Amino acid sequence: MQKHVIEVEDMTVAYEEKPVLWDIDINIPKGVLMAIVGPNGAGKSTLIKAMLNLVKPISGKVLFNGLSYECQRRYIGYVPQRGSVDWDFPTSVLDVVLMGTYGKIGWIKRPGKKEKEKSLDAIKKVGMEEFVDRQISQLSGGQQQRVFLARALVQDADIYFMDEPFQGVDAKTERAIINILKELRLRGKTVIVVHHDLQTVKEYFDWVALLNTKLIQYGKVDEVFTDENLRITYGSTDRVLKGEV
Amino acid sequence: MMSLELLLKDYTLQIVALGSAVLGAVSGVLGSFAVLRKQSLLGDAVSHAALPGIAFVFLITGIKNTEMLLLGALISGLIGTFMIIIIDQYTRIKFDSALGLTLSSFFGLGLVLLTYIQKLPNSNQAGLEHFIFGQASTLLKRDVFIMIGLGVIILLVVALFWKELKLFSFDPQFGKSIGFSNVKINVILSSITVVAIIIGLQSVGVILMSALLVAPGVAARQWTDKLSMMVILAALFGIFSGVLGTLISSLVDNMPTGPVIVVVISLIVFFSLFFASNRGIFWRHIKHGKNKRNINDSRVLINLYELALNHKDVYHPHKTEVINLTNNKDKGNANVIKRLLYLCEKGYAKRDYFDTWSITDKGIKKAKSIIDNQGGESL
């Protein structure tokens, strides 16, 4: 029945007095692989966090398949920006991936055999089976990124939000990750990815959102990923805010 | 050894030491999380904030009833905690400033009240100042039983919420995104930390309590990369310093317990920072030197091997200068000779005449396998 799996309406976010996101409206259909593109500080991470209720918007509402985040969070997976945690934390790869199962387990109960198997599967999927028991402090940046991806995969979600999953990974890992994302899309999942490399947008994604505080444009890559729109997006934020776009 | 004898004989001392052991264990466990969450200073603020509560209760009741005093400490500690959280949430003052503000204002108020109490014509006030630096010998049997009870509760809570505590210490944002409430975890962790601080006030005192909370965790982190191991080790370090500190302070008249415990745990921290097996500065240095030497040995062997390949006769001897690939002729040569002598000793190379060297069959085989393993193989 629901045509759009994600609906964002009138979303405005400010950490301090200046808004970081201004009146965002997006409707995202099911089964797309969508890039969020924009300069540093454009509010890409904030947009994801606001949709996931991690920062409180000043105004606006978000619906997932017609319901609020609170109702649907079991079906939503999240890959935070890699730099958002301290990788010197004393724990292993398997332990971190297991955290992806915590949401379904709930309070107090511990992950069991089933959860462990699921996590091992996900670790294999991202090609990290050699590193299952490795301490996370001894991983390279690309390996850390794959651990985060595996943790999201065990969430077994229908919508995924990924904040710069390609940051600091080599070409081979990037290809491995994009293949996993494309496979998710094939299985009908909706995947939203913050992406920085404009060269690969056309190749990797079918939808794109151009963001710089305001939502400049969004839609099918062929239609909205134009030089003109990119020029506006990567122009100064002030111009974007003032000038009618 | 005198202290050991003392401990075995003296029942009161045993009780006191038991109390310190419980305190050490609890501090170690909670401190591990405080260290990992980078909130070491929160405990400092809360313990300082407990002082005015103690003074207030004494002013109101006029007697020194431990439970009542600690209840006062608990209440003002909690008020301090909430003040920090509220300042942080609702003003533009940063978290560390909020801590400093709360710590100094509450502690200042506590000192003012204590000074006022000292001047009162009430003989009961003697000993209140023990709450500043701690005096474990003032513990009564009943106090220790309360400590044990609260300690067990704290440990149970940690065991129960282990998974959540781990999740929130590592990645709170993700934890929130999968539906665990930040607020709940924070309330749980802050409350048990406040309780741990309260049970430490008598023996360690408000000023140094936070050191006991942080130091075992820091020391334990040096020895292990596993959270459960870290927490257990921190508890053991806490127990050890608690008991030893108590014994030492009871051997010397009027020696406050808190500083002694903190000196002991600080020694453990320093020792760990330098000598811990995987992170300690000392071993890291040695390991690094060994790795470097090993890689240098391999490089010299590979150079020799490549020279041999470029020559019709593989066993043709080469001069040190030719094998040395560094720019520094004098120091470099001496170094290369050292490495070459080592290779000769292992049978990978042979010295020919003065400083000319050739590779052996064994050396050729080794060099090939090192190249195959991209340097990953050691000599």
Ligand SMILES: Nc1ncnc2c1ncn2[C@@H]1O[C@H](COP(=O)(O)OP(=O)(O)OP(=O)(O)O)[C@@H](O)[C@H]1O
């Ligand atoms: N916790 C915070 N408190 C105050 N300001 C913040 C906070 N987080 C982000 N900001 C500000 O909000 C703006 C948007 O930040 P955000 O992290 O969403 O940008 P981004 O598009 O993800 O950038 P990047 O490409 O660098 O990751 C920035 O100007 C940033 O300084």
Ligand SMILES: [Mg+2]
């Ligand atoms: Mg970002």
